[in-house]
Amino acid sequence: MTRADAQAALRNPLAFIAARWTPDPRTVRRAALTALVMSVVIVVTGGAVRLTGSGLGCPTWPKCTDDSLTTTSEMGLHGVIEFGNRLLTYVLCAAVGWAIVAARSQKPYRRSLTLLGWTQFWIVMGNAVLGGIVVLVGLNPYTVAAHFLLSSALIAVATVMWQRTREGDAEPRPLVGKAVVQLVWFLVAASVLLIAVGTVVTGAGPHAGDSSEVARMPVDWEGVAKLHAVLAWIVVTLTFALWFVLKAVDAPKGPLARTRELFLILLAQGAIGYVQYFTDLPEVLVGAHMFGSCVMWIWVLRVLLSLRERPEETAPQPSPVPAQEPATSASIAGPR
DSSP states (O other): OOHHHHHHHHHOHHHHHHHHOOOOHHHHHHHHHHHHHHHHHHHHHHHHHHHTTBTTSSOSSSSSSSSOSSOOGGGHHHHHHHHHHHHHHHHHHHHHHHHHHHHHHSSSOOHHHHHHHHHHHHHHHHHHHHHHHHHHTTSOHHHHHHHHHHHHHHHHHHHHHHHHTTSOSSOOEESSOHHHHHHHHHHHHHHHHHHHHHHHHHHHSSOOSBSSOOOOOSSOHHHHHHHHHHHHHHHHHHHHHHHHHHHHTTOOHHHHHHHHHHHHHHHHHHHHHHHHHHTTOOHHHHHHHHHHHHHHHHHHHHHHHTTEEOOOOOOOOOOOOOOOOOTTOHHHHOOO
């Protein structure tokens, strides 16, 4: 590498890499999928921190203790669990960074894909700061809820990026009518409300995230849990209605398949939810329910994204050149 190359790499490392590497489209898709998987992993491991009472295993932030950046032997298993979850944030950053580099290096350059990668990066950075605030305020349940909702936003952006890596950049073409699209948007809105109320169930429930006394949201936990169940049934009903409508209008296979998959996921998630409710919220089932929430949210978005297709953008065809008249035509040849 020459001195000029080194200076160029320092000025704009992404452009430097893109000029020298063209990833295979499968590599870009795998990079986007890796970022999506890691966004789910960080949610599940964050849930493990709370369910094992390790939320204050590292009692301060950004260091683990006032005197140590990492966990110490005196802090025991709780410190290891909490610090391990913090380390996974770096793994998530690496996965998102790989997705950004792969998208930026793809030929032809797709600006929208790169922007989706950068959006994930800034959400991760914001959630890392919010996670630190959660620790500093002693696991305040409202900050914990905001932490989870921001993670759900990260999953949404990662899902869209993964879908976009398998599409072109032409204008989207709808595969169903406007009425079906509106029904799906109702489904998305109900799912968002379901997730939001789920954070209230968590904030009011018994799993505070620490073995010591932690403040809970001042609402009736069982009442909110029942509201959460009602919203879940609304989402299930909307999904079944969507499947019925898609069958009636003879919709393409893509929307039908995604809707059928979502319906099965919702049934499994509902079964876990009812079992955990009637068995006094065992930690393993609560963790499985958190994972199911992430998968459900991904598939709701996949249903929405399956309602249109985006083919490869084609270059405009040059307009045909009109035939020229012979130079000896009567208009210019003059009288004979």
